[in-house]
Amino acid sequence: MNHGVILPILLPLFAGSLLLILSRLSMTGKRWISMCSTLALLPLSVWLLLQADTGVLHVYALGNWQAPFGIVLVLDRLAALMLVVTAVLATFAALYAIRGDDERGPNFHALLQFQLLGINGAFLTGDLFNLFVFFEILLIASYSLLVYGGGPKRVKAGMHYVVLNLVASSLFLIGVGTLYGLLGTLNMADLAVKIAAADVERQPLIAAAGYLLLIVFGLKGAILPLYFWLPSAYASATAPVAALFAIMTKVGLYAVIRVFTLMFGSEAGGLAHMVDELLWPLAMLTLAVGAAGALAMRSLERVIGYLVIVSVGTLLAGVAIATPESLAAALFYLVHSTWVCGGLFLLADVVARQRGELRGRLREGPRLLQPLLLGSLFFMAAISVAGLPPFSGFLGKLMLLRSAQTGEQMLVLWPVVLIAGLVMVIALGRAGSTLFWRSAPESAADAESDWGRILAVIGLLAFSPLLVVAAQPVQEYMQATAQQLLNLQPYLQIVRGGEA
Structure with missing residues (x-):
């Protein structure tokens, strides 16, 4: 077995535990431990990505108990990609946090490591119940990170976030319990085999459990109509936490891809592709509502929050089309949107610190200390997130539009994506002109x-x-990842143990 597969879980686990044990350590010491652990994830995730790029599924059986009887971790191209995306995002969020945001409480860095533990574990697990376990780990850490620093807005947003996710966790357990009661296993590869062989009498209950899982993943991924918690939660969080949360919706979308291409994929008999027709209208509506919400918001943080929802709808469209080309486009857009939205949350905080009491509200305010630099960064990020050339958002959207296979798909996808892009340009243009052009001649007295x-x-x-x-090597990797996801036979070999 490749023991490197478990290191993205063990590294933040041990670092977070050490930070709790050494809770009286100076902030400098905590920062060193946290940064060393977070930075170590970068070369580790890149190495695992190179391992996964061979096309081999690396299966790590904990306790050497082979699947389906033991807990297994599975490293494929998709899991490795998500580890790299998370490691890059977490590194810059942590670098931002050590400039002072981590001083608002005693255990920021421990919570950050446990958050990474849950995220990395969710990407690597090959077991449905342990997907629930890692979801709970990352959610418990995120509850605390969301309200980190206190304040009524954070507490209110945190309460909504906690209650909704407790409901989602209950539904997750009901769905998992139903599948286990019907099929006697929770290994995802074994579930795929058992679902394909299920008799007609059990298929409605299996389908009901599958739809419960879709509701749970839809809530965590902020898919319409379960998105309403996101803008206030992200806008209330501190900047490094909001940036790190840019990967949280992608965890829900990752679960949709993993569960509904493997367990309910092409080998699932009568339940094959059972949610595809539902995902398509949800994707279009999520994209449209996200763009409209961004146009309506009056603070920069909330505008960015709705841009995250737009990215969710765009990604879901690629998943709904369910071709290798559309999945590759969705994965490219996933990487782009995660990093750019994370950077925008950090940039919004830099701008807010220089505007005094106005913070991120889109009203005429004092002059910024670095208007040319910050305005250029905002302009670049706005062009990219809106999907205009020459940045990565344009490539992701172009790949997605070209992946539309039928006249009906093109008739819906092209106008929705292009009109939403136009609306985002208007929303971001209004925000940029207000923040960087309509300013007083002097800076705020408390500008930082x-x-x-x-x-x-x-x-x-x-x-x-x-x-x-x-773009070329990245696109080739995305295409290989999409083809690997849709070829289920190597995954089904997992239940026989070893590497596929």
Whole structure:
């Protein structure tokens, strides 16, 4: 077995535990431990991505109990990609946080490590129940990170977030319990085999459990109509937490891809592709509502929150079309949107710190300390997230539009995506002109500028042009990932143990 597969779980687990044990350690010491652990995830995730790019499914059986009887971790191209995306995002969020945001409480870095533990575990697990376990780990950490620093707005948003996710967790358990009671297994590869062989009498109950899982993943992924918790939660969180939360919706979408291409994929008999027709209208409506919400918002943080919802709808459209080309486009857009939206949350905080009491409200305010630099960064990020050339958002949307296979798909997808892009341009143009052009001649008396924070923003947003420069190898990897996801036979071999 490749023991490197479990390291993205063990590393933040041990680092977070150490930070709790050494809770009286100085903030400098905590930062060193947290940053060393977070930075170590970068080369580790890249190495695992190179391992996964061979096309082999690396199966790690905990306790050497082979599937389906034991708990297994599975490393494929998709899991490795998500590990890299998370490691890059977490690195810049942590670099931003150590400039002072982590001082609002004693255990920020421990919570950050446990959040990474849950996220990485969710991407690697091959067991449905342990997907629930890792979901709960990341959610418990996110509850605390969301209200970190206190304040009535954060507490209110945190309460809504907690209640909704407790309901989702209950539904998750009901769905998992139903599947186990009907099929006697929770290994996802084994579930795929058992669902395909299920008799007609049990199929309605299996389908009901599948739809329960879709509701849960839809809530965590902020799919319409279960998105309403996101804008207030993300806008209330501190900047590094909001940036890290840019990957949270992608965890829900990852679960949709993993469960409904493997368990309810082409080998599932009468239940094959049972949610595809439902995902398509949900994707279009989520995209449209996200764009309209961004246009209606009056604070920069909430505008970015709705841009996250737009990215969810765009990604879901690629999943709903369910071809190798559309999945590859969705995965490219996933990487782009995660990093650019994370960078925008950090940039919004840099801008807010220089506007005094106005913070991120879209009203005429004092002059910024670095208007040219911050305005250029915002302009680049806005072009990218709106899907205009020459940045990565344009490539992702172009790949998605070209993946539409039928006249009906093109008739719906093209106008919705293009009109939503236009609406985003208007919303971001209004925000940019208000923040950077309609300003007083003098800066706010309490304006705060920190080059460490600005460099973290530049570093994260720089990945948008880098994705364009490396578009060919990245696109080839995405296409290989999509083809691997749709070829279920290697995954079904997992239940026989070993590597596929």
